[in-house]
Amino acid sequence: MSVRLRLVEAADSARLLRWRNSAEVAAFMYSDHQISQAEHDRWFAAAIAASDRRYWIIEADGEPVGLANLARIDLSARKCEWAYYLGEPSTRGKGLGAGVEYIVLRHVFESRGLNKLWCEVLAGNEAVWKMHQSFGFVREALFRDHVLKDGRLQDVVGLGMLKSDWDAARPAIEARLRRLKGRGLAPEELPDAP
Template identity: 40%
Template sequence: MTSPNILLRPVEERDLELLLAWRNSERIRANMYTDHIITWEEHRSWFERLTRDKESFAFIFEAEGRPLGVVNLNHMDRANNRCHWGFYLGETDAPKGSGTQMAYLALRHVFEELKLHKVIGEALAFNSASIAYHEKLGFSREGQLVEHVFRDGSYLDVICFALLSRDWPRVKASLEKKCL
């Protein structure tokens, strides 16, 4: 999956240390369902499960050969042609527009290569940046899961989003103007 100077490539063993550093940063952990410091053993187990799981994919987003972020596609449901996605830019100094480029490549993969009908996103209700990101990308709000995640002694709401394949041509054209 490539475009001019940007690409998504499968996560490899050589990426594990960088991914763990990103995931354990306070900036990333604060917006995840689980916010504990992930041990090397937990991280390694995740990678081993990922390599065996034919219904989950993790990609490194690179620009100019530099890893900047990660996209996960999981809960792949081939019977209903849908998946969930998760993402983050790990590098704090990623060039402006990197998040849009990363999303463009990931969504193009979902709709044009995997041929799925629907991609589902979720954000903790306090994560205004992720909510705005989904809306900017053309996702529709599908609902709110009330008190869905227990963290730090309290329950947190989750906002649910979706993008359908029928909306992809319009979204694709908009994203191409912004990032290519």
């Protein structure tokens, strides 16, 4: 299964609202209310126009399956944050997240030349923050009682990766992804083995 990212287009708007309002995605977002069409339209217009954000549709074998984004892109400080979700339940647990992570890391550190990428993950979403750590992210923070979800306060894990972390981790990550490629899953951007 090939994994690639493409820029979000106007035709993706309805799909994004459906994904974002699904229980499977909303469970891991900071807000858990049903997003109205008007609220979504305002967000979508701002997201497409913003210069400090980038949004991509995650595609698996050419089919849209999720959303990845960079936010708070700060070129002067050479840093940004990121997030992603898989909107199609049938794609979860199959290694797609690893492919997305690799593509984003290469984009941030190699194409954009940034020095730091960070993210925040609900502490209860252990599979995701552990996956980030397996790529070389370092746990930098625990934000206690940071988000109100389902009527209770929840902790958030803050993770960061520096360009030097990426440089050190990249060979092992690429070896791991080549093994996935042998099982039929890999990002299209995975270089050939040296």
